[in-house]
Structures are given as C-alpha cells and as structure tokens.
Amino acid sequence: MSPDAVAIIGFLVLFGLMLLRVPVGMAMGLVGVSGYAYIAGPGPALKLIGQSSMRTVTDYTFGVIPMFMLMGAFVSVSGVSKELFRAANAFIGHMRGGLGVATVLACGGFAAICGSSVATAATFSSVAYPEMRRFGYPQSFSTGVIAAGGTLGAMLPPSTVLAVYAILTQQDIGKLFMAGIVPGLLAMLLYVITIMIIVRVKPDLLPRGEQKSWGERFNGLKDVWAPLVLFMFVIGGLYGGFFTPTEAGGVGASGAFLLGVLRGKLDRAGIREALLSATRTSAAVFTVLIGALLFGYFLTITQVPQKLTEMLTGLGVGRYGVLALIMVMYLVLGCLMDAMAMIILTVPIIFPVIVQLGFDPIWFGVIIVMTVELGLIHPPVGMNVFVIKSVVKDVSFTTIFKGVIPFVVTDLFRLVILISFPAIALWLPSKMG
Numbered sequence: 134m135s136p137d138a139v140a141i142i143g144f145l146v147l148f149g150l151m152l153l154r155v156p157v158g159m160a161m162g163l164v165g166v167s168g169y170a171y172i173a174g175p176g177p178a179l180k181l182i183g184q185s186s187m188r189t190v191t192d193y194t195f196g197v198i199p200m201f202m203l204m205g206a207f208v209s210v211s212g213v214s215k216e217l218f219r220a221a222n223a224f225i226g227h228m229r230g231g232l233g234v235a236t237v238l239a240c241g242g243f244a245a246i247c248g249s250s251v252a253t254a255a256t257f258s259s260v261a262y263p264e265m266r267r268f269g270y271p272q273s274f275s276t277g278v279i280a281a282g283g284t285l286g287a288m289l290p291p292s293t294v295l296a297v298y299a300i301l302t303q304q305d306i307g308k309l310f311m312a313g314i315v316p317g318l319l320a321m322l323l324y325v326i327t328i329m330i331i332v333r334v335k336p337d338l339l340p341r342g343e344q345k346s347w348g349e350r351f352n353g354l355k356d357v358w359a360p361l362v363l364f365m366f367v368i369g370g371l372y373g374g375f376f377t378p379t380e381a382g383g384v385g386a387s388g389a390f391l392l393g394v395l396r397g398k399l400d401r402a403g404i405r406e407a408l409l410s411a412t413r414t415s416a417a418v419f420t421v422l423i424g425a426l427l428f429g430y431f432l433t434i435t436q437v438p439q440k441l442t443e444m445l446t447g448l449g450v451g452r453y454g455v456l457a458l459i460m461v462m463y464l465v466l467g468c469l470m471d472a473m474a475m476i477i478l479t480v481p482i483i484f485p486v487i488v489q490l491g492f493d494p495i496w497f498g499v500i501i502v503m504t505v506e507l508g509l510i511h512p513p514v515g516m517n518v519f520v521i522k523s524v525v526k527d528v529s530f531t532t533i534f535k536g537v538i539p540f541v542v543t544d545l546f547r548l549v550i551l552i553s554f555p556a557i558a559l560w561l562p563s564k565m566g
Contacts, residue, residue: 136172140435143168147428157474158417158424165427172434181430186423193379195422197306199415200382201291204367205247206407206414207389208360211398214256216356217242222264223350226342230332232268233278233339236261237324240282241289241317242357246364246389248291249414250472250509254283254517258524269340272528274331277536280517281324284506284544287472289317290368291382293418294472294505298498301425301480305495306378307371308562312495314368315557316503320547327543359396363388372565418473425477438485445486452490456552459483460504467508472516475505499558500551507544510537 143164150160162182170178221235221242228234236257244253257279265275287294290310299306332339367385370376376384393399399407432438445455466475480501487497509517518533551557 134171136435137440139168139171140432140437143431143435151474156420157478158421161421161424161428161478165424165429165431168431169427169434181427194306195300195419196379197291197296197382198293198418199411200379200386201248201296202293202414202418203407203411204291204382204385204389205249205252206411207386207393207399207404208243208246209252209256209410210403210407211389211393211396213246213357213360214239214243214260216360218257218260218264220350220354220357222342223345223352227344229336229341230328230339232261232265232270232342233274233328234325236265236278237282237321237328240279241285241321242361244283244286245289245317246360246385248286248289248293250283250286250294250506250517251520253286254279254520255524257282258521262521262525264342268342271338271536273532273536274339275536276518276521276525276528276533277538277540278324278328280510280515280521280533280537281540281543283517283520284509285317285320287502287506287509288313288320288499290314290371291385292502294476294502295498296378297418297422297473298476298480298501300422301477302484302494302498304498305562307381308495308565309498310368310378311372311561311565312499312558313502314561316499316547316551319550319557320506320544323543323547324540327539331539359392360389363392372561374565421473421477425481428478429481432481438482441482442486442489446489452492453552455486455490456492459486460500460548463501463504464507464511467505467511472505472509475508476501493555493559495562496551496555496558500548503544503548503551507541507548510544511541 147160147164150163151157166178166182169181218235218239221238222232225231225234239261240253240257243256244250247253261279262275266272286292290313292310292313295309295313296306298304299309363385366388367376367381370384371378371381390399393403445458448455450458463475463479466479484494488494509515512534515534515537518530518537521533522528522530
C-alpha cells in the first residue's frame with residue numbers, strides 16, 4: 134500500500150476514533166504508531182513511543198505548561214475572580230450596561246493570570262451571572278458576555294493554547310505571549326464598544342447597577358492590586374528577557390501561592406485542590422502532546438505536509454486566498470471539536486504551508502488562536518457555551534447562542550483587523566529584550 138493510501142486511511146481512522154469519543158491524544162498516538170509501524174516496521178515505531186514520552190515530560194521548555202497552570206489554579210482557588218469583578222463593578226456598575234463592561238474587564242484580568250478560557254467562563258458564570266440577573270439583565274446578554282469574556286483566556290498570556298502552538302511549531306513562547314497582549318486588549322475594547330452599542334440601540338435592555346461610594350471603590354482596588362502586580366512582574370520579566378517562559382511560570386506559581394497564603398485566601402484544602410487541578414490538567418495536555426508528536430512522525434513519513442503545501446500553493450488563489458481557506462477550515466472545525474484538540478491536530482499539517490507562503494509564524498499563531506476563540510462561542514458546539522450551561526442550569530443553549538451573536542460579529546471584525554495589520558500583533562515581540 135502506498136504512503137498516500139496509508140495517510141488517507143490513517144485520517145479516516147483518526148476521525149472515526151474521535152467520533153467514538155476516544156480521547157484525542159490516545160487517538161492520535163494510536164494512529165501515529167500504527168501508521169508508522171506499517172511503513173517503517175514495528176521496531177522503529179515502538180522506539181518512538183518511548184522517545185516521544187520522555188521528550189515531552191523531560192523537556193525544559195514544556196515545563197511552562199504545568200507552571201502557569203499551577204499559577205492559575207492558585208489564583209482561581211484564592212477567589213481573585215470575585216475580587217476583580219467587585220472592583221470593576223464598583224467603578225462602572227452604576228452605568229447602563231456597566232455590569233457587562235465590568236464582566237469583560239474582570240474576565241480579562243482573571244484570564245491574564247489564569248490562562249484558561251474554560252476556567253474563566255466557568256468561574257464568571259457563578260460570579261458575574263447572578264449579579265447581572267439581580268439587576269434585571271436578560272439571560273441571553275448575561276451568558277453571552279460571559280462566554281465572550283471567557284475567550285480572552287485563549288489570547289492573553291499566559292495562554293495555554295499559545296504555549297502549545299509554540300511547542301508544536303518550535304517558536305519562542307515568550308514572543309507568542311507578547312504577541313497576544315495587544316490583540317487581547319483589542320478584544321476587550323471591542324467587547325466594551327459592542328456593549329455600548331447595545332445600550333445605545335436598546336437603552337432599557339441593560340439597567341443601571343448600584344452606585345458605590347468612592348470609599349467602596351478604593352476598598353475594591355485594595356483586594357486586586359497584588360495579583361495584578363504579580364502579573365505585571367511575570368510578564369515584564371519575560372518581556373525584558375530576565376526570565377525564560379518556564380522560569381516566568383515558576384515565579385508566577387510561587388508568587389500566586391505566597392499571595393494566597395499571606396492574604397489568608399489559601400488554606401490547606403485550597404492548596405490541595407489547586408495542586409490536584411493543575412496536575413490533572415497538565416497530565417491531560419501532556420497526553421495530547423505525546424499523541425501529537427507520534428502523529429507528527431506519521432505525517433512526516435507519509436509526507437502529508439509537503440503534499441498539502443504543493444496542492445494549496447498550486448491553486449492559483451494567492452497566499453491570502455489560501456489563508457482564507459485555512460480560516461474557513463478552522464471555523465468549521467470549531468463547530469466539531471474543542472480548541473486544544475483543533476490546534477494539536479491541525480497545526481503540524483498546516484504550519485509548513487504557512488511557512489512556504491511567507492507568513493510570519495508568530496503572527497499566524499495569534500490568527501489561529503483568534504479563530505479558535507471564535508470556535509469557543511459559535512454554534513453548534515461552542516465549548517464556553519457548554520461550560521456556562523453546566524453552571525447555569527436554567528438557561529437554554531439557544532438563549533446563550535443568541536446572546537453570543539453580537540460578540541461573534543465583533544470577533545470576526547477583529548480578525549479582519551489583525552489580518553490587515555499584522556504589526557498589531559508583532560510590535561511587542563519585536564521590542565523584546
């Protein structure tokens with residue numbers, strides 16, 4: 134059987150296993166090893182299993198993932214999300230739509246420390262949703278703004294998705310983190326503008342919240358300055374070249390632990406919960422990465438990336454035409470699978486095409502993550518929508534998707550901006566020390 138036929142059968146088996154709900158990492162590893170064994174023999178294939186496993190769990194660069202996940206777990210258990218929302222709400226909650234804006238700002242702050250979209254959406258479903266409903270905000274808007282705000286975890290550093298993309302493509306993790314800052318802040322700004330437009334069109338839809346005194350406002354700031362300083366210290370050290378990404382993760386995790394303990398927000402049970410949470414999540418990511426490496430060897434021996442590059446570049450639609458086709462593919466896949474699986478499955482295949490077309494790998498990482506963000510909220514899957522539904526039981530999927538629509542349009546507009554002006558993402562990485 135020719136390598137082309139083996140590759141086609143391999144992809145069919147892979148998608149079949151995924152439809153049967155086999156974990157993505159297991160499915161990729163099984164197909165990768167089986168396909169490699171068929172072409173090169175069982176001996177070399179079995180050696181790959183040990184090599185890939187050891188490389189993943191012992192590579193210093195890969196340590197950035199558990200370190201930042203541990204940082205996020207300590208921050209989450211310490212209740213920082215409530216403090217961020219309370220502080221933002223104290224300043225702008227009295228405005229029409231102010232609770233929605235406060236949710237976006239608090240989601241951005243929490244995502245910048247946590248690095249997880251799903252965790253951000255789940256957390257603010259229990260923190261911000263009850264408050265918005267208490268003041269009469271519609272269910273659709275309340276859940277929609279939380280779903281959109283949750284996507285910030287995929288872009289703002291320390292983003293796990295950006296880190297995995299960097300590992301898969303052998304790019305500088307620090308530069309990718311820096312590249313995500315301005316697009317992430319742009320997302321927050323555009324979400325706020327979207328809320329203001331909704332208020333302008335339907336003034337009575339989003340009532341005013343409670344007016345807070347200046348004393349209450351400054352009291353709210355007292356609770357959030359320390360986590361924000363920690364974030365600035367970690368990212369500033371990374372930007373200035375004082376830390377490697379893995380060292381920055383270690384500093385962040387240690388700082389989050391100390392802040393939680395010193396402020397009395399982290400007890401023995403909380404520490405145990407954070408350690409278990411970070412361990413489970415890291416183990417899941419490493420399992421998928423091992424599967425991706427094994428699948429990557431299968432792709433290499435069957436020359437799938439090279440043949441795909443030849444096919445796409447020979448279409449005669451120009452490099453932006455090829456990019457548009459890739460974006461459409463990601464939007465469709467976003468309807469079918471979660472963000473991490475989409476990145477790990479497709480990037481080893483698509484990345485050589487992007488390099489051949491002359492696109493900047495750092496910029497493309499940001500574009501891919503932005504497209505993944507869209508997949509987190511657009512129907513029919515929308516991982517963040519399912520997460521919110523699991524927390525807020527009395528809301529239908531239809532209601533949540535209805536509230537998400539304005540923010541999907543906003544994200545599409547932001548995607549066009551970033552494709553048209555790559556310097557928005559590349560400016561900060563170019564200034565790194």
